[in-house]
Structures are given as structure tokens and as C-alpha cells.
Amino acid sequence: MALDLVALLEQRQTRRQFEKPLDDTTLGEILWLACRNRSARPSVFGPDQESRVHPSAGAMHPIHILLARETGPWLRYDPLEHALIELPHSGASAAAGRRAASSLVELEHGTLIGLVAEPGKTAAKYEHPESLVWRDAGVVLGYLSLMAEALGLAFCPLGTTGQPYLTEYLPGSSALQAVGLAVVSAA
Numbered sequence: 001m002a003l004d005l006v007a008l009l010e011q012r013q014t015r016r017q018f019e020k021p022l023d024d025t026t027l028g029e030i031l032w033l034a035c036r037n038r039s040a041r042p043s044v045f046g047p048d049q050e051s052r053v054h055p056s057a058g059a060m061h062p063i064h065i066l067l068a069r070e071t072g073p074w075l076r077y078d079p080l081e082h083a084l085i086e087l088p089h090s091g092a093s094a095a096a097g098r099r100a101a102s103s104l105v106e107l108e109h110g111t112l113i114g115l116v117a118e119p120g121k122t123a124a125k126y127e128h129p130e131s132l133v134w135r136d137a138g139v140v141l142g143y144l145s146l147m148a149e150a151l152g153l154a155f156c157p158l159g160t161t162g163q164p165y166l167t168e169y170l171p172g173s174s175a176l177q178a179v180g181l182a183v184v185s186a187a
Contacts, residue, residue: 015154018110020186057132066114068094097165115180137179
């Protein structure tokens with residue numbers, strides 16, 4: 001698909017009507033275009049350094065993508081395998097996250113996207129990683145926003161971190177930080 005980047009940037013806008021659910025193919029397309037891992041290499045800092053389609057401070061990529069569909073548990077996007085992995089026992093948390101997000105925008109059939117940071121990855125390379133993690137979260141939201149526009153989807157970042165819904169039931173949640181929510185659907 002050939003794209004006119006200037007035209008895409010000019011037409012990009014937040015869309016808050018989520019009347020049609022995303023099918024698996026389209027959900028896979030946006031995640032592939034915005035978040036996939038192209039390669040990884042061992043690092044002297046501990047966690048592998050990765051090459052993804054979006055930049056990250058020190059190639060550490062601390063942001064994980066979680067998804068909550070209309071029903072069911074949180075799903076984690078695995079950028080290495082390009083797969084969704086169900087997070088066991090997270091159905092109540094996903095439903096609570098959707099209810100909380102519904103107080104900001106009517107979700108209807110939208111898929112809730114949660115951004116969860118693993119700050120320890122960035123801290124392995126940088127002394128003061130806090131602002132870098134927040135910047136990485138913004139970059140991921142920006143890429144998702146642009147790819148949603150390119151695919152003709154409705155997309156809206158929400159002005160909340162998603163805490164506690166994104167981390168309270170996750171294994172190792174004390175090492176994780178909720179850093180953002182968004183909603184996406186077919187337009």
C-alpha cells in the first residue's frame with residue numbers, strides 16, 4: 001500500500017465513535033505496523049536491545065501493549081511472535097478497565113488499548129529513566145494513532161494512565177507501571 005505521509009498527517013484526527021468492532025485481521029495489521037519487533041540483540045545492560053518500527057530510548061522498548069475487547073481477559077501483544085497472549089485471571093480487571101474508560105468516552109464496540117511500562121528495562125541503561133519511559137509511551141501512542149488513520153480506523157488516546165486496571169492482576173505487577181489508555185475500532 002503506497003501512502004502519502006503528508007496527506008496522512010494532514011487528515012489524522014481523533015475519532016471517538018466506536019460503533020464497529022475490529023476483526024482479528026485489522027487488529028493484527030495495526031499492531032504489526034505500529035509495534036512489531038524487527039530484531040533483537042543481547043545487551044550489556046541485561047534486557048535485549050530491540051529494533052521495532054518505533055524508536056525507544058536506548059532501544060530498550062519498555063512499553064507493553066495490553067488489549068481488552070468487549071468481553072474477556074486482558075490480552076498482551078507479543079511483538080516478537082506477533083501474537084496475542086491471554087493473561088489468566090484478568091477478566092475482572094479488563095472489565096473494570098473498560099468501565100473506567102467508559103466514563104471518559106463511550107466505548108461501544110471499541111477495543112481498549114493499555115500501555116504498561118517496564119521501567120526496569122530503561123533503568124538498566126539510564127540513571128534517571130522516568131521521563132524516557134513516558135516519552136516512549138507517547139511515541140507508541142503516536143504510532144498507533146498514525147497507523148489507525150492509515151487503516152481508516154477510529155482511534156482515541158484517553159487522558160488517563162489506566163492504573164490500577166492495567167497492573168493490579170498481572171504477575172510481577174510491582175515492576176510495572178500503567179502509562180496510558182486508548183481506544184480503537186473499525187470506523
